[in-house]
Structures are given as C-alpha cells and as structure tokens.
Amino acid sequence: GQNIDQPTEMTATEGAIVQINCTYQTSGFNGLFWYQQHAGEAPTFLSYNVLDGLEEKGRFSSFLSRSKGYSYLLLKELQMKDSASYLCAVMDSNYQLIWGAGTKLIIKP
Amino acid sequence: DGGITQSPKYLFRKEGQNVTLSCEQNLNHDAMYWYRQDPGQGLRLIYYSQIVNDFQKGDIAEGYSVSREKKESFPLTVTSAQKNPTAFYLCASSTLTGESQPQHFGDGTRLSIL
Numbered sequence: 207g208q209n210i211d212q213p214t215e216m217t218a219t220e221g222a223i224v225q226i227n228c229t230y231q232t233s234g235f236n237g238l239f240w241y242q243q244h245a246g247e248a249p250t251f252l253s254y255n256v257l258d259g260l261e262e263k264g265r266f267s268s269f270l271s272r273s274k275g276y277s278y279l280l281l282k283e284l285q286m287k288d289s290a291s292y293l294c295a296v297m298d299s300n301y302q303l304i305w306g307a308g309t310k311l312i313i314k315p
Numbered sequence: 316d317g318g319i320t321q322s323p324k325y326l327f328r329k330e331g332q333n334v335t336l337s338c339e340q341n342l343n344h345d346a347m348y349w350y351r352q353d354p355g356q357g358l359r360l361i362y363y364s365q366i367v368n369d370f371q372k373g374d375i376a377e378g379y380s381v382s383r384e385k386k387e388s389f390p391l392t393v394t395s396a397q398k399n400p401t402a403f404y405l406c407a408s409s410t411l412t413g414e415s416q417p418q419h420f421g422d423g424t425r426l427s428i429l
Contacts, residue, residue, distance in 0.1 A: 248420035305357030
C-alpha cells in the first residue's frame, strides 16, 4: 500500500531551527509537496521537490532523496507564527496526491 | 483576487438529512477536488473532477455525491448514507491533472451532526 510517515508533533524554540522529516512509499513518484496548515484553516502551499537536492525559499528549505524515499522541511529563525501543522504529500504515478497525517509544530518563546 | 470560496463555514446535519457544501473557484482551474480531514489523519480524497460534466470517485466516495455542471463550481452532497459525516471538508483546485501542480484550497467547511 501507499504510506507517508511524519512525526505527530514537534516542539522548538523561537529563533531556532527545526527539521521536519517525511518518509514515503508510493506507487510511482511525480513530486513531493509541503503545505502549512494553521488550526481550522486551509493548507497553503510551501514547496515542491521532484529532483534530489535542496530547494531554498527564504526561511524555509525542502530536501528530497528519491532513492531513500525521504524528504525534510527545514525552518530557520523560527517565529511564533510558524506554529502550525506541516503536511507532506506525494504525487503518485496517477498524479494523485497521497497525504501524510501532518506534523504539529509548537513554537515556545 | 482569485481564489476558492467554500460555504458555509459551519454546517450541522440532522439524522437522515442530506446536506450540500458549496465550492466555487475563479482561478480558471480545470481540476477540482474534495477532501475530508479527520484529527490525526491525512487528507482523504472523496471525489475529483478534471473537466465539466465528468468526475471520478476517490478513496472514500461512499455516502457522498458531486456534480460539475460549471467549470467554476463543484458542490459536494453528504447523503444520509454517510454514517460518520463529522469532519472538516476541504475543496481544492489545480491546473490540469497529469501535471505536478500544487493544489489550492478553500477555507473549509466544518460539518457536525446534531
């Protein structure tokens, strides 16, 4: 079956760096997406990786290793507004998104 | 501003009642999706549509129905056959399927049973 694994919850300190991991097993691979979702709100698109390596976008970076079925989202200079859930999703061979359960990130002052 | 509008934000359903959730987009996207989100679980696909007057079942279509009479609109009906409808429902759209394009989401509808 298809499976996406992420930690359920993480805690970090304001101003620090945090890495949120995502491992996947899917039927085919057409890219990996990261979304941010604040409680009770819609997910918003953060990043997309289809080739191995690191994609940097401001304070957020995303890494992909297709051979390992592994990605991470790196958040630098954490701010209180970064407290949210972070969703990892993989697009399979049918171009359907398979979603992880999300990682709830708690930022402490 | 272009975007996706879902309504209502909160909805309550009585036993045996069908309810319809609205989703409208003005992004000129071809593809539209309905997801269900439950606590501690990933988004699960209910139905999706790639073109007007055509739609396909997702992983959990039982107890739900949709229509796509206009490109902009993709309403979801939660029927009385859906025995556990309490959840957060998200509508999304994207440019053509068959391409790795991000999906854009509406603000969601939270459905509860009275």
